[in-house]
Amino acid sequence: MRRSALFLLFWLAGSLALAFTVIPLVELVAEPGVAGVVRAAQLPDVRSAIGLSLGAAAVTAAIATAIGVPLAWVLAGRRFPGKGLVEAVIDLPLTVPHTVAGIALLLAFGREGVLGAPAAQWFGLRFWGTFAGIVVAMLFVSLPYLVNAARIGFEEGVDPHLVKVARTLGARPGRVFVRIALPLAWRGIMAGITLTFARAISEFAAVAMLAYYPMTAPIRIYEMFLRFGLGDAVGAAVLFLIIVLVLFVVLRHFAFGRAGQRGFGR
Amino acid sequence: MNSDGLRLTGVALRLGAFALADVSLAADRGEVLVLLGPNGAGKSVLLETVAGFHRPLRGRVEIGGRDVTRLVPEARRVAYVLQNFALFPHLSVAQNVAFGAMHGTGNRASRHGARARRVASLIERFGLGAHADRRPAALSGGEKQRVALARALATDPELFLFDEPFSALDALTRDALRDELASFLREAKLPALYVTHDHAEAQALADRIAIVDGGRIVQLGAAAKVFAAPRNARAARLLGVENVLDGIVRAHAAGSVVEIGAPPALFVPLDTGRAPIGSKVAVSLRASDLALGPPGIAAMAGEVAFDATVRHVAQQGPLTRLRCDAGVAIVAWATTAQLRALAIAPETRIGMRCPQDAFHLLEG
Numbered sequence: 001m002r003r004s005a006l007f008l009l010f011w012l013a014g015s016l017a018l019a020f021t022v023i024p025l026v027e028l029v030a031e032p033g034v035a036g037v038v039r040a041a042q043l044p045d046v047r048s049a050i051g052l053s054l055g056a057a058a059v060t061a062a063i064a065t066a067i068g069v070p071l072a073w074v075l076a077g078r079r080f081p082g083k084g085l086v087e088a089v090i091d092l093p094l095t096v097p098h099t100v101a102g103i104a105l106l107l108a109f110g111r112e113g114v115l116g117a118p119a120a121q122w123f124g125l126r127f128w129g130t131f132a133g134i135v136v137a138m139l140f141v142s143l144p145y146l147v148n149a150a151r152i153g154f155e156e157g158v159d160p161h162l163v164k165v166a167r168t169l170g171a172r173p174g175r176v177f178v179r180i181a182l183p184l185a186w187r188g189i190m191a192g193i194t195l196t197f198a199r200a201i202s203e204f205a206a207v208a209m210l211a212y213y214p215m216t217a218p219i220r221i222y223e224m225f226l227r228f229g230l231g232d233a234v235g236a237a238v239l240f241l242i243i244v245l246v247l248f249v250v251l252r253h254f255a256f257g258r259a260g261q262r263g264f265g266r
Numbered sequence: 267m268n269s270d271g272l273r274l275t276g277v278a279l280r281l282g283a284f285a286l287a288d289v290s291l292a293a294d295r296g297e298v299l300v301l302l303g304p305n306g307a308g309k310s311v312l313l314e315t316v317a318g319f320h321r322p323l324r325g326r327v328e329i330g331g332r333d334v335t336r337l338v339p340e341a342r343r344v345a346y347v348l349q350n351f352a353l354f355p356h357l358s359v360a361q362n363v364a365f366g367a368m369h370g371t372g373n374r375a376s377r378h379g380a381r382a383r384r385v386a387s388l389i390e391r392f393g394l395g396a397h398a399d400r401r402p403a404a405l406s407g408g409e410k411q412r413v414a415l416a417r418a419l420a421t422d423p424e425l426f427l428f429d430e431p432f433s434a435l436d437a438l439t440r441d442a443l444r445d446e447l448a449s450f451l452r453e454a455k456l457p458a459l460y461v462t463h464d465h466a467e468a469q470a471l472a473d474r475i476a477i478v479d480g481g482r483i484v485q486l487g488a489a490a491k492v493f494a495a496p497r498n499a500r501a502a503r504l505l506g507v508e509n510v511l512d513g514i515v516r517a518h519a520a521g522s523v524v525e526i527g528a529p530p531a532l533f534v535p536l537d538t539g540r541a542p543i544g545s546k547v548a549v550s551l552r553a554s555d556l557a558l559g560p561p562g563i564a565a566m567a568g569e570v571a572f573d574a575t576v577r578h579v580a581q582q583g584p585l586t587r588l589r590c591d592a593g594v595a596i597v598a599w600a601t602t603a604q605l606r607a608l609a610i611a612p613e614t615r616i617g618m619r620c621p622q623d624a625f626h627l628l629e630g
Binding site for chain 2: 159161162164165166167168169170171172179180183184
């Protein structure tokens with residue numbers, strides 16, 4: 001009897017959590033109807049904004065993977081002085097309000113910024129109001145997701161014994177990383193890429209501060225809302241949501257597969 | 267010793283709060299040296315130091331006559347076999363073996379050809395042909411062990427290191443694999459360092475034994491000698507000696523005797539060396555040396571005999587463990603036939619006898 005009551009309580013809590021997420025999205029999708037979504041899809045500004053968001057989020061995920069996976073491997077497998085500090089720095093963007101992050105990025109990557117000025121001078125790379133700026137803002141807020149998920153992937157997927165055996169079999173650390181660690185941690189890394197992509201594509205504030213133009217989808221939708229009201233913004237929002245959800249489901253399938261099907265039993 | 271083997275000289279290491287203190291040992295070609303010790307004694311750290319994962323503060327590690335103290339693990343040519351064999355789960359049997367054969371000399375094409383031949387010959391030698399394309403998860407314990415050994419041999423190693431490879435296996439599989447490994451090591455004729463906390467495993471595999479405790483080698487010698495004469499009480503426990511008895515040195519016309527237990531005490535003739543008369547000593551006695559009989563059993567020449575009351579009877583595998591009171595707590599083993607013949611049950615009296623030299627004086 002007590003067990004049934006507990007089950008009911010957990011079921012209710014879970015249902016509330018799901019309803020909280022699903023109801024606004026259902027409301028959103030129901031609002032414009034198919035015609036509204038098609039109309040939004042026919043607008044070149046909306047299409048280019050969604051394309052820009054997808055492209056920038058993909059580039060962000062690629063850069064995050066390139067720089068975040070090696071860091072995650074080091075954090076998973078090594079003890080070194082200051083490791084706690086490195087971990088805190090990695091997680092910092094999760095706690096910084098994104099408008100604040102945007103201002104910080106503006107100061108660092110702006111025309112006179114400590115990184116922006118030399119990048120412009122030496123490589124001709126500008127961040128204020130450019131694709132590169134969008135990627136920088138997206139990367140700042142999403143990198144922790146990649147590092148943390150990949151780290152968990154390495155910690156859970158790669159038995160330290162395998163690394164030691166591989167070394168004694170003649171493999172240098174780089175080869176161990178490529179042949180043993182990466183294949184065994186790939187689900188964690190894919191989960192990180194999925195989360196990074198999702199976080200990057202949904203970013204508004206930090207992107208708006210550093211690169212309001214060219215407009216990504218969230219900024220374009222916000223702009224439409226300000227200029228034309230809710231009616232026009234909803235169609236674009238639903239179109240963007242559908243595209244992101246399809247991508248998310250595909251990525252999630254690769255990342256998580258059938259993992260997580262294990263239960264506690266009765 | 268032969269320069270082809272392993273030699274550690276004065277190796278000292280610190281890892282956080284743990285320290286290895288001036289470890290010196292050697293293993294000749296074809297010799298199995300077992301490191302026996304409790305959990306946390308430093309056995310695995312010592313093995314990892316030989317493999318190259320920790321750099322000693324002091325001392326020297328030589329393998330096959332080469333000083334490898336400062337070499338990285340991949341340059342040491344050691345075959346490392348770990349718990350549950352640590353096969354790469356995402357690679358097939360053939361790929362696991364090939365991983366060990368990847369690092370050779372010569373140009374890329376000749377290396378590739380030589381590697382393929384070597385992998386094929388190892389797979390055939392270990393009877394793994396039917397499993398070459400299977401993943402480790404689909405293999406039995408015995409097949410996993412053979413893959414691990416084939417993979418290790420693919421590197422043409424100069425030393426085998428084993429870190430409790432059987433500790434995650436069930437007892438039946440463990441016994442079978444231990445026999446298989448023992449015959450493999452006899453044929454391989456390479457030095458081997460084998461870490462375990464299981465005295466039965468040590469007894470089955472060791473040519474020599476080093477007892478490791480608290481980061482030190484507390485006893486090192488031929489396996490038979492170490493098992494027969496543990497240095498101290500802790501070593502005796504690790505070596506599976508059931509009876510570590512407290513006694514007092516007494517004077518005797520023919521030399522010294524050790525008085526063990528409450529009156530009527532046992533008096534065991536024993537060379538107590540420099541231990542003064544009246545001093546407290548500890549004595550080891552293996553339960554397997556005790557013969558059981560009816561109460562009042564007579565001692566033959568060179569034997570000690572005494573009576574005891576059985577306090578507790580527990581079946582353990584094919585034998586029954588008896589906890590007895592002979593003025594001191596004594597553990598003995600009985601066969602089912604002895605249980606019946608002597609009508610052994612709790613609170614019955616039985617007689618015991620054993621050779622005098624079954625008692626062994628331990629260091630304090």
